[in-house]
Amino acid sequence: MSRGQRLRLILVLGSLIAVGPLTIDMYLPALPAIVDDFAINSATVQLTLTGTLVGLAVGQLVIGPLSDALGRRAPLIAGTALHVVASVGCALAPNITVLGALRVVQGLGAAAAAVIAMAVVRDLFSGTSFARVLSRLLLVMGAAPVLAPTLGSELLRWTQWRGIFAALVVFGVLLMLIAALGLPETLPPGRRQRGGVLSTARLYRSLLRDRAFVGLVLVAALAMAAIFAYVAGSSFVLQGQYGLSEQQFGFAFGAGAIGLIGATQGNVRLLRRYPPQRILMAALLIGAVAALVLLGVAVTGFGGLPALLASLWLVLAATGLAMPNAPALALSRHGEAAGTASALLGAVQFGVGALTAPLVGVLGNGAAAMGLVIAGGLLAALVVLLLVVRPDRLAMVELDPVAVAVH
Template sequence: MTKAHYIKLILILGSLTALGPFSIDMYLPGFAQIATDLNTTVASVAMTLSSYFIGISAGQLLYGPLLDRYGRKKPLFIGMLVYIAASLGCVFVRDIDTFIGLRFIQAVGSCAATVASVSMVRDLFPVKDIPKVFSLLMLVVGLSPMLAPTVGGYVTDWYGWHMVFVILMFIGIIIMLAAQFGLPNSYEPDTSISLKPKPILKNFANVLKEPQFYTYAFTGAIAFSGLFTYVAASPIIFMDIYKVDPKMYGWIFAFMSLSFILSSQLNSILLKWYRSEQLIYGALLTQSIIAVVFLVLAINNMLGLYETIGMLFLFLACLGISNPNTAGLTLAPFSNNAGSASALMGAIQLGLGALASFAVGVFVTASIYPMVVIMATSTIVALIVLLIGKRNIIIKH
C-alpha cells in the first residue's frame, strides 16, 4: 500500500467515522434558538440528542449483519441516502416531536457510515496496526468537535439553526460520493449469513461470549459515556449556568476537542513502547483520579468557568488514549464477522451514551454537580469492569 493510498483511506474512513460526531456537535450552539422557535425548553431540545444516540445505537445492530451479508458498500450507500433525506427533513420541522423523530431517522442513516468504517479498518489493515489506525481516525474525528460547534455557532448566528441541517445534508452527499468512488471493495458478500432474527441473534451471542470482546467493549463503552455526558451537558453548563454566548461556546468546545486529538496522537507514539492493555489501564486509573478530584471540587463549590474547562480538558485527554486501544482489542479476535462485532461494539457504546445523555436531560438543570457525578461513576465502573474482565482473557501477541 502506497503512502498516498494509505492517507486517502484514512481520510475517507475518518470522514465516515466523523459524520456521527459532526451531526451531534454542529447544532449544539443553536439549542436556545431551537427552543424558542419550536416553543419548547432547552431540556426538551436535549432529548433530540438522546433520540439521536438511541437511533445510532439501534442502527448499528441493523447494519452489522447487512454489511457482512451484502458487502460494505451497498448498505453504506442506502444508509447515507436515509441520512441525507432526514437532514433535509430537519430543515422544515415545526414542532419538537417531529424533530426528535427525524433526528432518530438521521442517526439510523449515519451509523451505516460508522459501522462500515470500523469494519473496513478490520478488513484493510493487519491486526497489529489497528490501534494505530484508530488513533489516526481519531485525529480526523477529533477535528469534527473542533470545527462543528464553532462553525455551527457562526452559522446559527448569521443564518439561523435551519441552515446547519442544510450543511449537514451536503456533507452527507460529499461523503457518500467519496466512499462510493474512493474506497475499495474490502469484503466479498457472504451469502451464507442469514438475515433472519434467530441466526442474527445467535451470531451476536457468539461475539458477546468472547471474553476479550465483552471486557474491552464494556470497559471502552462505560468510560466513553463520560464523553457523551459532557457533550449533552455542555450547552446547559456553559450557556445556561456560566452564561457564555453561542459563539464563545463553540470556541470552548473546540478547545476541549484539542485534548482528545492530542492525546489520541500521543497514543500512537506510546504504542511503540507500551502494549494496548497497559495504556488502557494507565489511562483509566488516571481518569478515575481526575474524576474524583473533579467531584471533590464540585461538592465544595470550587468550580468557576476556567476550573471546569481545565478539569474537563484533563478528563477527555484520558479517553483519547483509552478509546483507540479498547476498540482495537475488542475487534482483534474477529476476522469473519467483523461487521457484527463492530456493530455490537458501537451499539453498546452508543446505548450507554444514550443513557448518559438522557440522565443529563433529567438531572443537569441549574448545577454542574450532577454531570460530574455521572462522569466519576462511569469512569470508576469502567476500571472495575476492566480489572474483573482481564482475568478471563488470553491475548496472543
C-alpha cells in the same frame, strides 16, 4: 498497502465517519434557541440528542451484519442517503416531536458510516497495527467534534437553528460522492457471511459468550458515556451557568476536543513501547481521578471556570487514550465477523450514550450533574476492566493482515 494508499484510505474513512460527530455536535450551540423556539424545557430538547444516539445504536445492529453479508460499500451509500433525507426533514420540522423522530432517522443513517469504517479498518489490519491505524483515523474523525460546535455557532450568526440541518444536507451529499468514488470494496465475496437471520443470531451469540469481548465493549461504552455526558450538558453548563456566548462555547468545546485528539495521537507513540491493555488501564485510572477532581470543582465552585475547563480537559485527554485501545482489543478477537462485532460495539456505546444524555438533564443540567455522570462512567469503566476483562490475563490476538486489492 503502500503508505500513500493507507493515507488516502484513512482520509476517506475519516471524512465518512465524521457524519456521526457532526450530526451529534453541530447543533449543540443551538439547543437553547430550540428551547425558546418550541417553548419547551431543556430536558425535552436533550431527548433529540438521545434520539440520535438511539438511531446510531439500533442502526449499527442492523447495518453491521448486512455489511458482513453484502459488502461494505452498498450499505454505506444507502445509509448516507437516508441521513440526507432525514436532515432535510429536520430543517423543516414544525415541532419538537417531529424533530425528535427525524433525529432518530438521522442516527440510523449515520450508523452506516460509524460501523462500516471500523469494519473496513479491521478488514485490512489487525492486532497492534489495528490500534495504530484506528488512532490515526480518530485524528481525522476527531476534527469533526472540534469544528462542529464552532461551525454551528458561526452558522447561527447568519441563520437560525434550522440552517444547521441544511448544512448537514450539503455535507451528506458530499459524503455520498466520497463513498461512491473513493471507497474500495474491502470484503470480497468469498469472505462474506451467509445464512440470513439465523446466521446473524449465531454470530451475536458467539460474541456475547466471549467474556473479555463483552467486558471490553462495556469499558468502551462507559468511557464513551463520559463523552456523551459532556456533549449533552456542556452547552447548558458553559453558556447558562458560566455565561459564555455561543461563539465562546464553540471555542471552549473545541479546546476540549483538541485534548482528546492529541491523546489519540500520543497513543500511536505509546503503542511502540507498551501493549494496548496497559495503556487502557493507565488511561482509565487517570480519567477516573480527573473526573473526581471535576466533580469536586463542580460541587464546591473552587477555581471557577478555569478549574472546571482544566479538569474537563484532563478527562477528555484520558478518554482519548482509552478510546482506540478498548475497541482494538475487542475487535482483534473476532476478525471473522468484523462488521457484526463492530456493530455490537457501536450499538452498546451509543445505547449507553442514549441513556446518559437525558440523565444529565434529569439531574439538573448543572456542572455538578455533568460531573457526577462523567465520574460515574469512568469509575464504572475502571471497575469493569479490573473485574470482568482482567487486563493482566488479556492478550492481543495477532492475525496476519488480510490482503485486499485497493483500486
